[in-house]
Amino acid sequence: MEYWFGSIDGSGVCRPADGGAPELLARVRSLATDMREFHPLTEEVIEGCGIFSDRREYIRRLREVTILHSREVIADAAQEKDAELLQMVRMLDQMDEVINLLTERLVEWYQVTDPSFSSKSRKGAGRRILPRITKSRSPPLRGVAREIEELGEARKRLATEVSRRAGGVIPNMSELVGGLVAARIMARAGGLTSLARMPGSSVQVLGAEAALFSHIRQGSPSPKHGLIFQHRRVHNAPREVRGQVARILAGKLAIAARIDFYRGSLDPDFVADAQARIDAVAGGVQ
Amino acid sequence: MIRIDGNLVSPGPGGVYNERMAQGYRVWDPYRSKLSALCMLDPEIDLTADMRVLYLGAANGTTVSHVADYVECVYAIEFAPRPLRDLLAVAEKRKNIVPIAGDATRPDRYAPFVEMVDLLYQDVAQPDQAGILMKHIPFLKAGGTAILMLKTRSVDIRQTPDEVFAETIERLTDSGLRVVKSCWLEPYHHDHAAIICVVDPTGIS
Numbered sequence: 001m002e003y004w005f006g007s008i009d010g011s012g013v014c015r016p017a018d019g020g021a022p023e024l025l026a027r028v029r030s031l032a033t034d035m036r037e038f039h040p041l042t043e044e045v046i047e048g049c050g051i052f053s054d055r056r057e058y059i060r061r062l063r064e065v066t067i068l069h070s071r072e073v074i075a076d077a078a079q080e081k082d083a084e085l086l087q088m089v090r091m092l093d094q095m096d097e098v099i100n101l102l103t104e105r106l107v108e109w110y111q112v113t114d115p116s117f118s119s120k121s122r123k124g125a126g127r128r129i130l131p132r133i134t135k136s137r138s139p140p141l142r143g144v145a146r147e148i149e150e151l152g153e154a155r156k157r158l159a160t161e162v163s164r165r166a167g168g169v170i171p172n173m174s175e176l177v178g179g180l181v182a183a184r185i186m187a188r189a190g191g192l193t194s195l196a197r198m199p200g201s202s203v204q205v206l207g208a209e210a211a212l213f214s215h216i217r218q219g220s221p222s223p224k225h226g227l228i229f230q231h232r233r234v235h236n237a238p239r240e241v242r243g244q245v246a247r248i249l250a251g252k253l254a255i256a257a258r259i260d261f262y263r264g265s266l267d268p269d270f271v272a273d274a275q276a277r278i279d280a281v282a283g284g285v286q
Numbered sequence: 287m288i289r290i291d292g293n294l295v296s297p298g299p300g301g302v303y304n305e306r307m308a309q310g311y312r313v314w315d316p317y318r319s320k321l322s323a324l325c326m327l328d329p330e331i332d333l334t335a336d337m338r339v340l341y342l343g344a345a346n347g348t349t350v351s352h353v354a355d356y357v358e359c360v361y362a363i364e365f366a367p368r369p370l371r372d373l374l375a376v377a378e379k380r381k382n383i384v385p386i387a388g389d390a391t392r393p394d395r396y397a398p399f400v401e402m403v404d405l406l407y408q409d410v411a412q413p414d415q416a417g418i419l420m421k422h423i424p425f426l427k428a429g430g431t432a433i434l435m436l437k438t439r440s441v442d443i444r445q446t447p448d449e450v451f452a453e454t455i456e457r458l459t460d461s462g463l464r465v466v467k468s469c470w471l472e473p474y475h476h477d478h479a480a481i482i483c484v485v486d487p488t489g490i491s
Contacts, residue, residue, distance in 0.1 A: 004398045033394040040425045041401035059359055059384065063377070066386045066399055070374055073387040077367035216444055 001039055002031050004065055005051060014049035021064040028065070081169050082192040088162050089187035095155045102148050106133060106141070113138050171266040172256035176274060177231040177249070185227050185253065196261035203257070204228065204250030228253065237282045245282045252278065287325060287332055287356065294322050298355035299379055303348045312352065316474045319349040320409060320435045323474035328467065331482075333357050333405075340403040340425050342390040342418065343410035345369045347376035347383070353407070354380045361400050365389045393421050400425055406432040411440040416457040423463070426485060432463065436479040447477045455481060462486055 001008050004024055006016035017027050052058040077083065110133050111117055117129075130152075133145040159180060166179030170192065173182035188206045189195035195203070205212050207226030215222045225246035229235050237245040252274040259267055288295050288311060295311035306313040316323040325331045333339075333356035344350045344362035346369045354360045359382040364370045370387055377383040388396035390410050406426050408419050419434050426432060436454055438447035445453075455465055464486035471478040 002398055028398050031398060033397045035394050035397065035421065035424065038394070038397050038424065040397065043401070046401065056381075059382065062399065063381070063384055066384055067374065067377065070370055070385050070387040074367045074371050074374075213443060 002033065003041055003045075004028050004062065006049070008045060008049070012045075012048060014045075014051070016049070016051050021068045024065050025069050080191070080193070082186060085162065085165050085169050085183055086187050086191055088158060088165070089183045092155065092158050092162055093184070093187075095151065095158065099148060099151055099155060102144075102151075103130065106130075106145060106148060109141055109144075110136060113141060170257070170260040171264075172259045172271060173253055175266060175271045176253060176256050177228065177233075181227065181230050182253075184230070186257070188227055192257065192261050195257045198254060198257070200247070200251035200254040203254045204246055225250075233278060233282050241281055245278060248281055249278055294325055296352045296355035298351070302351045302376055302379070303346070305348075312355065314352045319352065320471055320475055320478060320480070321349050321353065321407065321433075323471045324433070324435075324469075324480045326474070327469055327471065328480075337405055338401065338403040339405045339407060340400060340422060342406075342408040342422065344373050344385070345409075347373035347385075349409070350383060351376050351380060354383050357405075358382060359384065361386060361403065363388045363390055363396065390418050391421070393425075397425075402427045402430075404430045406430065407435075408433070409435040411437050413441050415441060416454045416461070419458070420461050420463075423485060428485070428487075430484070431466075432483045432485075434458075434481040434483070436481055438477045438479065447479070451479050458483055 004027075006014055008014050017024055019027075046052065046058055052061065107129065110129070113136060130145060130149055134142055134149065136142050136145070162183050163174075163179035166174045166183040166186075170182050170186055173186070176182070177185075185203065185206055186192055186195050189198060189203075198206075205223050205226045206228075208223035209226070211220070211223035212226075214220045224243035225234055228246055228249055231249065233249060234242060234246050255270070256274070259270060288297070290308050290311060293308060294314040294316065295308055296314050297311055300307050300312045302312070305315065314322040314325075316326045333353060335356065335358060337357040339353055339357050339360045341350055341353065341360050341362045344364040347362065347364075350360055350362045350373065361384045362373060362377070363386050364373050365388065367387075370385070373383075373385050377385040384399070386396050386399055390408070391412070391414075393400075403425055404427055406419070406422055408415065408422070410418060412418060415434060415436055419432060423432070434454070436451060438445075438450040441450045441454070451468075451470075455468060458465060458481065462485070463483040466482045466484055468479060468481040471480060
């Protein structure tokens with residue numbers, strides 16, 4: 001039986017493995033343990049080996065190896081090239097939320113200072129009247145409005161950067177739906193690894209989780225599209241074929257994600273084929 | 287276990303997750319920790335200083351830190367890198383936690399690190415919770431206890447929590463475990479149940 005610190009044969013003879021924590025870890029990794037035959041360590045076995053002076057020493061040495069392993073796992077995860085993109089997308093979405101909330105609150109405030117103004121009948125009131133508020137007579141109000149505008153600028157820069165990086169990390173997906181949407185889909189799936197393992201049908205409803213679960217639980221109509229609705233091909237498609245476009249696009253995106261994950265380079269033939277297939281259904285809508 | 291004014295507490299250095307302190311002890315909030323909730327609902331549950339624990343689904347190590355305050359040592363298995371980072375920080379302060387980066391559905395990958403334990407505690411949000419528990423029964427000492435925290439909503443969203451609960455108990459019994467006790471964790475956690483089992487010596491596995 002093979003254990004982290006060495007092996008023990010049938011007659012209970014213990015052969016310790018050589019080396020420090022890195023060598024022991026490498027050894028454990030190369031082991032093929034069969035749980036049907038495996039006997040976990042017992043105190044008698046550990047003591048019988050005589051390698052460790054006492055229980056504390058045993059745990060201390062064991063922890064050296066497992067902590068080293070954990071650190072490696074963490075470092076590997078951080079090094080995956082989608083890790084930073086993921087954080088950037090999440091930050092972007094959060095910024096949108098914050099900017100909208102702050103703008104809403106700011107308009108409320110502005111209405112008090114200017115009784116003739118009502119945001120009620122104005123479309124897209126928030127962002128459009130921001131420039132007007134920056135010229136308000138109230139200095140604190142003006143100051144906050146300017147800060148929100150600043151935040152909007154930072155958001156714009158971040159969006160550009162997300163798009164740019166998505167082109168490198170997920171080139172095929174970006175080519176299909178644009179970097180921003182592609183990055184959002186990847187972020188919602190929890191990373192490229194999990195997205196590459198997802199079926200197209202799941203990709204189709206990513207971002208429509210609430211509707212999906214109400215469908216499964218209460219039998220309401222199933223959602224046609226989640227995040228991929230943000231792509232112009234889906235939201236510009238005629239109502240009748242919108243679900244169909246979403247389904248085909250999602251299928252192609254799932255394939256694109258796998259190419260991006262396993263190969264990592266742009267496949268122009270695949271993208272061209274996929275575009276043609278989607279256009280055939282969407283009627284070439286731009 | 288230690289209780290102060292009806293609160294469950296544990297000894298040990300505080301400040302793991304900004305937990306409240308009471309008379310120098312760390313308050314173990316049953317609304318945050320399912321194990322604490324179980325201990326509140328079932329006063330017979332006990333963690334003792336001579337226990338070794340295999341903890342599946344250690345996450346950020348908040349519950350693990352309380353368990354480690356009571357027992358001899360905890361083998362804490364966690365799969366996801368992000369919470370693993372927090373778990374390592376907790377393990378730095380508590381030398382009786384053995385943090386292991388591993389997938390609870392693949393015990394063969396970390397089996398060489400783990401010894402026989404007195405308590406097998408499982409809190410993983412996975413569909414096949416009963417199956418995962420069964421895979422770890424070889425690590426349980428004779429007479430040891432297994433506690434399964436059943437997240438019914440993670441098992442199957444289409445079934446009612448009661449159906450999932452009944453099915454899981456049936457599966458465990460069929461696999462040769464004896465369910466000693468089981469209860470819902472209301473009012474602390476919704477749609478979560480705790481199932482306490484022992485290995486049935488007469489059972490077929």
